[in-house]
Amino acid sequence: MKLMINGEEKSYSAPLTVMGLVGKHGLKKEGVAVELNKKIVKKVDYENTLLKDGDKVELVHFVGGG
């Protein structure tokens, strides 16, 4: 399936949960936030939220700033 993630189209094999996606990019759920089709996914829902073809995902984390 294809996801639009951070403005980039990428292919992933289904089934894939939000937690799976976070893990695939080498991240822990602490310190990240995920927006799925413009709605924030709560951390408690990472495991049980399945992604589907065409979903728009924003995956953000903390970077240096003032």
Add this chain to the structure above:
Amino acid sequence: MSDKLIVAGKEFTSRLWVGTGKYSTFQVMKAAHEASGTEMITVAVRRVNLNPKKGEESLFDFIDQKKCFLLPNTAACFNVEDAVRTAHLGAEAGLSKWVKLEVIGDEKTLFPDVIGLLEATRILVKDGFTVLPYTNDDVVIAKKLEDAGAAAVMPLAAPIGSGQGVTNPLNIRLIKEAVKVPVIVDAGVGTASDAAVAMELGADGVLMNTAIALAKDPVKMALAMKLGVEAGRLAFLAGRMQAKRYASASSPLDGISK
């Protein structure tokens, strides 16, 4: 001596808040944070790099969250919608609903859009956030932000990253006199004396990033800033003498041996 900074019920021993941007390495940043004695660290919220270089490190691993509170900002947000959205993302990524709220109005000066800032403050307060707005050194806006529920007001000393020091000392003093919430001077200091000046004017704290990160020796500057903030605070509490035009001898003028 108990002279704690209290913001929204949270106590801080240190009155120096620091950022995480522009450091040469995360190791230098961590050492600077330790030297500064800070308990409040600002971070930005950005897209994860999906194609990282090998061995790319995570900022998160270089912040001592046992000692320091993490404060996400909404830097680079030029409208209310983006700022509110970024605040929510930051809250989800972090562990709190505190936000350093920025709504920027001008790319060249990075001055706040205070109209948007006020609107975003109202929205986020309603959403249950502890809102710390980065604002212009304007007493009227500071009062309006307080009325809107801001937990502190954070007027700039000078443009972000400019290192000019407190360009309008009178306004900082007037803001401090006008609001009851803490006043944190945010942005524009360049060196330790600037931080001391801000504190002598009555500010409750100082937030800085570039002045430490871009010093030749950031760790040494971090310590200088810690001491500057402490010196300024003590001087403010001590109450300075009245300045006079002419000399007033410190030693007796009579009784000189002849």
